[in-house]
Amino acid sequence: MTDIKVILLDGSKIELSKGATLFDAACKISPRLGKEAIAxxxxxAKKDLDYVLEDDDHIEILTFSSSDGKEIYHHSTSHIMAQAVKELFPEAKLAIGPAIKDGFYYDxxxxxxxxxxxxxxxEQKMKEIIxxxxxxxxxEVNKEEAKKIFKDKEEKYKxxxxxxxxxxxxxxxQQGDFMDLCRGPHVPSTGxxxxxxxxxxxxAYWRGNEKNKMLQRIYxxxxxxxxxxxxxxxxVEEAKRRDHRKLGRDLELFSMHDExxxxxxxxxxxxxxxxxxxNYWREEHQKSGYTEVKTPIILNKSLWMKSGHWDHYKENMYFTKIDEEDYAIKPMNCPGGILIYKCSLHSYRELPLRMAELGLVHRHELSGVLHGLxxxxxxxxxxxxxxxxxxxxxxEIKGVIDLTDRLYKxxxxxxxxxxxxxxxxxxGSDEIWEKATKSLEEALIEKEIKYIVNEGEGAFYGPKIDFHLKDCIGRSWxxxxxxxxxxxxxxxxxxxxNKTGDKERPVMLHRTILGSIERFIGILIENYAGAFPVWLSPVQVKLLPIADRHIDYGKNIMKELKKHSIRxxxxxxxxxxxxxxxxxxxxKVPYMLIFGDKETEEDLVSVRKRGEGDLGKIKLTRFIEDILKEIKEKTL
RNA sequence: GCCGAUGUAGCUCAGCUGGCAGAGCAGCUGAUUUGUAAUCAGCAGGUCAUCCGUUCGAAUCGGAUCAUCGGCUCCA
Incomplete structure (x- = not known):
């Protein structure tokens, strides 16, 4: 019997007897890998573990720890679920059942x-099957044979x-009596x-198209x-605990109404x-050479025709009439900003002109997609x-990247x-798009920032760079x-x-950093689970007298704190x-000051920190110094 | 917008096969004067989402509407 050699991921080779499978290879590498191997x-090309290897094959063993391995694992579980459903509800017709980023589904x-x-x-049935x-x-069959099989099974989606x-x-x-059209691979067995x-x-619609039949999807x-x-x-529980909709109500930050x-x-x-x-945002923008403007919320239809929003964004816009004329409620701020630019003649010496606006926009989102802030x-x-x-x-792009980096940090x-x-x-033409896209790419490369490309996902007027931030439990926004x-x-x-006195066309750059103030607040709430750092806390200090006779002392402390704008x-x-x-x-107030007879006598306060407990007694003046430092430094 | 679930006091929830609307927390009042995550007692609080219907009788059954929640991008 002749042996074969296969090449592993790291370039090393192992010898196997002829007819050996992927599973044999995994076991040969280590018994543990043999146990953990999925495919x-x-x-x-992804293969099942019983795939028979040939000489000089390059192989990689997949376990649950790799994303490919997870995908196969999830996909196999979806087949088990489909089998369970078919056993319990034979009349159910199978659609598709892929693995997704976080698990799997079957329609x-x-x-x-x-x-x-x-x-x-x-679930019970699935356990049985496992x-x-x-x-x-x-x-492996011919397409015609497959057609016959699924015709007999009356699986019209297949x-x-x-x-x-x-x-x-x-x-x-096939596992047991259950058979599915599938590219594979799968784990070796349901167990x-x-x-x-x-x-x-x-x-969920068949093939995601709302004209098709609505199917039932189990995740x-x-x-x-x-x-x-x-x-x-x-x-999942932790995410629920941090839900900004609940915390927003509990902490009296915002509310939603049917009205x-x-x-x-x-x-x-x-x-x-x-x-x-x-205010923090304004300070940082002033430092970065921005001016600030405010443009109206309702503007004439003619402006939106000109900007292209009428043709490209109408479904998402709200409209109104003033004196028989059509107006739109702005879904974006740019046309307003442009009108300001056009108010005066600009010299090349003024450019770049950085015009910031905290602009309130309205967009008609489908009722089903609304979600808190x-x-x-x-x-x-x-x-x-x-x-x-x-x-x-x-x-300019690099400047925006720097400012964004600073704010997020x-x-x-x-x-x-x-x-x-x-x-x-x-x-716009392909050339213009290519030029614009290239400028963005170059700035990213120069800043040595890694990025993912999303083909065809740009705005209708230009390509874009998006920043996705990651919160403390790993979700990205x-x-x-x-x-x-x-x-x-x-x-x-x-x-x-320009210099020679001729008219020249400027380039425009639209940008946001926080995105939407409302949404960003929602993200902050969830990120901190409502326990904001001191500089952001709506109430920074809670004064807690031991008994009623200490309330007056508390009122004095209150006055002192107010002098320093401490909330x-x-x-x-x-x-x-x-x-x-x-x-x-x-x-979730970050500091509690507790005072009774002991403190009032000596002008002291007992400091208790949120989540940590008693920090001991100190002079009020000292506490003020400390907290002011924390506020100023925006300590997290 | 579409599919499904849900909607009872400010909040969290109970209320069975139709028969007087309930609890805890929060609120208010009083007692107590308290030493680092809940003192005790009393009071008040409701168009049971809205509308229409079935019924002697509806929070409960049926229908419509509204809202909320989950999903509707992931393609054997």
């Missing part, structure tokens, strides 16, 4: 709608899928799945260890937070429009960058965006006077100190 990659066409109780039964430890068998497959040969996977959970059921997730599933479920769906109401404490945020119908963009000469593009966020290119409904625009200056006939509240409620402390902790 493998042979010469770049079914079935008359009844799945209930939470059904989920429990399906216990049966059925092998996943790969079957037949439809078959129609779209070009290859003559297709693969089927491989160690921990799973069905998460939710939702409607789930699986892991190769019970503890990892528990971790995942804990993270204005998608239009958030900011309460006094929410406004404190908002004003701090906006994250997805609303009116929001304040921290917008800016930079008018510049073409040779200033690079520097202040809140403790890390981030990643994505570049979006020309979309289908774009205005799209906030900042830089969009280069050669088209608006053209449409509005913008110009500046404090005095708790005058007739309660034991434990209850007052509890209340302040639940309100």
């Amino acid at each position: 493998g990659i042979v010469n770049g 079914f066409d079935i008359e009844r709608s799945f209930t939470p109780e059904d989920m429990v039964i399906i 216990e049966r430890d059925l092998p996943f068998k790969k079957i 037949l439809e899928l078959l129609e779209d497959i070009q290859d003559e040969k297709v693969t089927l996977y 491989k799945i160690k921990a799973f959970k069905l998460l939710s059921v939702a409607g 789930g997730i699986s892991f190769d260890k019970k503890s990892e599933l528990e971790n995942y479920l804990r993270l 204005g769906v998608g239009f958030p109401f900011f309460h006094p404490k929410g406004m404190v937070l908002r004003n701090i945020l906006e 994250f997805r609303v119908r009116c929001f304040t963009q921290d917008d800016a429009h930079i008018f510049m000469t073409p040779d200033q593009i690079g520097e 202040t809140f403790g966020f890390s981030y990643h960058v994505e570049l979006s290119t020309k979309p289908e409904n774009a205005m 799209q906030c900042g965006t830089i969009q280069l625009d050669f088209i608006m200056p053209e449409k509005f006939d913008l110009f500046y006077i 404090a509240e005095l708790d005058e409620i007739n309660e034991k100190i434990g209850a007052k402390v509890r209340k302040a902790e639940l309100e």
Whole structure:
């Protein structure tokens, strides 16, 4: 018997007897890998573990720890779920069941709608199937044979899928009595799945097209260890605990009302937070050479025709009439900013002109997508429009990148960058787009920032760089965006006077950093779980007298704190100190000052820090110094 | 917008097969004067989302509307 050699990922080779499978290779590398192996990659193609290797094959063994491995694992779990559903509800028709970023789903066409109780039964059945430890068998057949099989099974969606497959040969996977059209690969047997959970059921259109039939989609997730599933479920719980919609109400920051769906109401404490945020934003923009403007919310239709919004953005806009004339409520700030630019003649010496605007825009979002402060119908963009000469593009983009970096770091966020290119409904020529896209790319390369490219995801007037920031539990949020625009200056006939006294066309750059103030506040709430750093806290200090006779002392402290613009509240409620402390902790106030007979005699306060406890007695003046330092430095 | 679930006091929730609307927390009043995450007692609080219907009788059953939540991008 001759041996074969296969080449591993690191270039090393191992010897195997002829006829050896991927699984044999995994075992040979290490018994542990053999145990953990899910599937493998042979010469770049994903294969099942029972794939027979040949001499000089390049192989890689996949385990759950790789994203490819996870995907296969999730996909196999979706097949098990489909089998369970078919066993319980034979009338259900199978659509598709892929792995997704965070788990898997399977779409079914079935008359009844799945209930939470059904989920429990399906999970039960899945456990049974896993216990049966059925092998996943790969079957290769001709397309015609496959058609016959699924015709007999009356699986019309599978037949439809078959129609779209070009290859003559297709693969089927079978475990037990369950057979599915599938490219594979799969885990060797159902017993491989160690921990799973069905998460939710939702409607979804066949092939994502609303003209097609609505199917029922069941979502789930699986892991190769019970503890990892528990971790995942804990993270879901943690996200729920941080939900800004609940915290926003509990901490009296904002509210939502039926009378204005998608239009958030900011309460006094929410406004404190908002004003701090906006003031900080203004300071940083002034430092970076921006001026600030404010443009009207309602503007004449003619402006929106000219800007292209009428043609490209109408579905998302609100309209009104004034004196029989059509007006639109602005969905973006740029046309207003352009009118300001056009008010005067500009010299090349003025450029770049950086015009910032905290602009309130309204957009008609579908009712089903509204979500707290994250997805609303009116929001304040921290917008800016930079008018510049073409040779200033690079520097300006880099300037915006720097400012963005500074702002995000202040809140403790890390981030990643994505570049979006020309979309289908774009205005302007390919050359202009190419030039604009290249400028953005060059700035990123020069700044040594890694980025992902999203083809066709740009705005209709230009390509863009998006900043996605990452919160403390690992979720990412799209906030900042830089969009280069050669088209608006053209449409509005913008110009500046160059050195030689001739008119020249400026380039425009649209950008936001926080994105939407409302949304950013939502992100801050979730990131800090409502426990804001001192500089952002609506109430920074809570004054807690031990007994009623110490209230006057508290009022004096209050006066002192006010002198330094420290935001404090005095708790005058007739309660034991434990209850007052509890209340302040639940309100997530960063500092509590507690004072009774001992403190009043010596001008002291007992300091308690949120989440940490008693820090001991110090002079009030000392406390003020310390907290002012913390506020000034924006300590996290 | 579409599919599904949900909607009872400010909040969290109970209320069975139709028969007088309930609790805890929060609020108010009083007692207590408290030493680092809940003192005790009393009071008040409701168009059971809205409308229409079935019924002797509807929070409960049916329909419509509104809102909220989850999903509708991931393609064998």
